[in-house]
Amino acid sequence: MNLLDGPADTFNYMVLGFGVILGCITIFIASLALRFRNLRRELEIYQTIEMEEVEDSKP
Amino acid sequence: MEAMPKALKVLNWLTSALFLIALGLSLFYAPREAVMGDVQRVFYFHVAAGWVGALAFLVAAVAGALLLIRREQRWDGVALASVEIGVVFTCINIVSGSIWARPIWNTWWTWDPRLVTATIMELIYLAYLMLRQGVEDPDRRARFAAVYGILGFLTVPLTFLSIRIFRTIHPVVVGSGDPTATGAFDMSPRMRVAFFFSLFTFTFVYVTLLWHRLRLHKLSQKLDMVKMKLLSA
Numbered sequence: 001m002n003l004l005d006g007p008a009d010t011f012n013y014m015v016l017g018f019g020v021i022l023g024c025i026t027i028f029i030a031s032l033a034l035r036f037r038n039l040r041r042e043l044e045i046y047q048t049i050e051m052e053e054v055e056d057s058k059p
Numbered sequence: 060m061e062a063m064p065k066a067l068k069v070l071n072w073l074t075s076a077l078f079l080i081a082l083g084l085s086l087f088y089a090p091r092e093a094v095m096g097d098v099q100r101v102f103y104f105h106v107a108a109g110w111v112g113a114l115a116f117l118v119a120a121v122a123g124a125l126l127l128i129r130r131e132q133r134w135d136g137v138a139l140a141s142v143e144i145g146v147v148f149t150c151i152n153i154v155s156g157s158i159w160a161r162p163i164w165n166t167w168w169t170w171d172p173r174l175v176t177a178t179i180m181e182l183i184y185l186a187y188l189m190l191r192q193g194v195e196d197p198d199r200r201a202r203f204a205a206v207y208g209i210l211g212f213l214t215v216p217l218t219f220l221s222i223r224i225f226r227t228i229h230p231v232v233v234g235s236g237d238p239t240a241t242g243a244f245d246m247s248p249r250m251r252v253a254f255f256f257s258l259f260t261f262t263f264v265y266v267t268l269l270w271h272r273l274r275l276h277k278l279s280q281k282l283d284m285v286k287m288k289l290l291s292a
Contacts, residue, residue, distance in 0.1 A: 007091050010098035010162045017101035017158040018086075021108065021151050025264075028147045032271050039278045046285045053292060 067270055074260075074267045081107075081253075081260040089253035101159050103253050107261035109152040109177075113215050114265055115145030116184065120212035123205030135201035136280070138208050139191070140272035142184050144265060149181045164228065172225035173218070180214035187211060 085103040092099035119138040126134035156174070157167050168174065187207055194200035222229045246254060 007093060007096035008098075008162060010096040013158055013162050014097040014100050017098065017155050018082075018104070020154050020158060021101070021104050024147060024151045024154075028144075028268070032268070032275060036271075036275050036278065039275070039282055043278065043282045043285060046282065046289060050285060050289055053289070 063274075067267075067274075070263075070267050070270065074263045077260040077263050081257045084253040084256050089250045090247060092250075095163055098159055098162055101155050103257040104261075105152060105155040105159065106254065107257040108148045108155065110258055111261050111265045112145045112149035112152055112180075113219065114262070115141045115148065115269075116180075116208075116212055116215050118269075119145065119208045123208035126201055126205045132197070132201055135197075135204060136273060136276040137269075138204060139188075140269055140276055142187055142208065143272060144268050146181065146184050146188065148261075148265075149177065149184070153177055153181060169228070171229055172221040172227050173229035176214065176218040176221040180211075180218050183211045183214055 081103070085100050089100060089103065091097060119141040122134040122138040122141065125131070126138070153174070156177075160169070161167050187204065190207070191200055191204055194203055221227065222231050
């Protein structure tokens with residue numbers, strides 16, 4: 001890089017850099033949301049089973 | 060599972076707003092660096108991501124120490140949540156640094172002390188997440204993870220100090236007294252605003268993500284309890 005030429009043209013690398021940063025954060029947030037939803041669904045299923053078992057055990 | 064607390068909803072909005080402002084400051088407010096050009100703007104988020112990684116590993120070590128002292132399982136959840144966030148942000152730090160290095164150092168990767176120590180730190184905490192899976196007993200797993208988290212934290216000051224201890228081409232931007240460091244630059248007042256605002260914002264991002272991750276952990280524990288109850292019935 002020659003100082004007399006002015007700033008280097010690194011615009012594409014900047015776009016790539018911010019793309020990776022924002023992409024990683026978005027993927028992590030999406031993974032949290034997805035895991036939360038899956039756990040909630042699973043919990044609902046188990047709670048339904050639990051309720052059914054309680055009702056079945058009634059005379 | 061109870062609904063999202065109002066404070067967390069407020070924090071979500073506040074963090075999102077701060078993040079957009081930090082992005083705007085980095086892209087439009089901070090001037091283009093005289094030699095490196097636009098890619099230098101990545102630096103604001105690159106350092107902030109590294110800061111979140113270090114903070115997250117520090118919180119994990121403190122949580123580990125509290126677990127060993129007080130024998131309270133809830134600290135294990137805090138450590139796990141914090142390490143997970145730390146691993147993600149350290150990964151962002153390493154990859155964004157590599158993207159910056161390509162036009163500035165003319166290489167994606169070099170065996171520089173800072174890059175090597177940061178990667179070792181990342182691998183040690185990835186191993187933390189993987190090794191946890193291998194221990195069945197929750198009490199043993201928590202104790203093991205606590206000790207590992209405390210010992211693993213030694214890599215954080217080593218990574219931070221590596222550019223001050225060893226010969227390196229990595230810039231020492233904060234507290235730099237070495238003008239020969241390749242890629243080093245002095246920050247103008249506008250650059251400082253973008254830099255410190257990004258650090259401030261990413262701290263909020265960490266706290267918000269930690270809160271969400273802890274809620275996930277609580278839900279997972281609740282599910283385990285229901286499963287155990289069904290199995291024992």
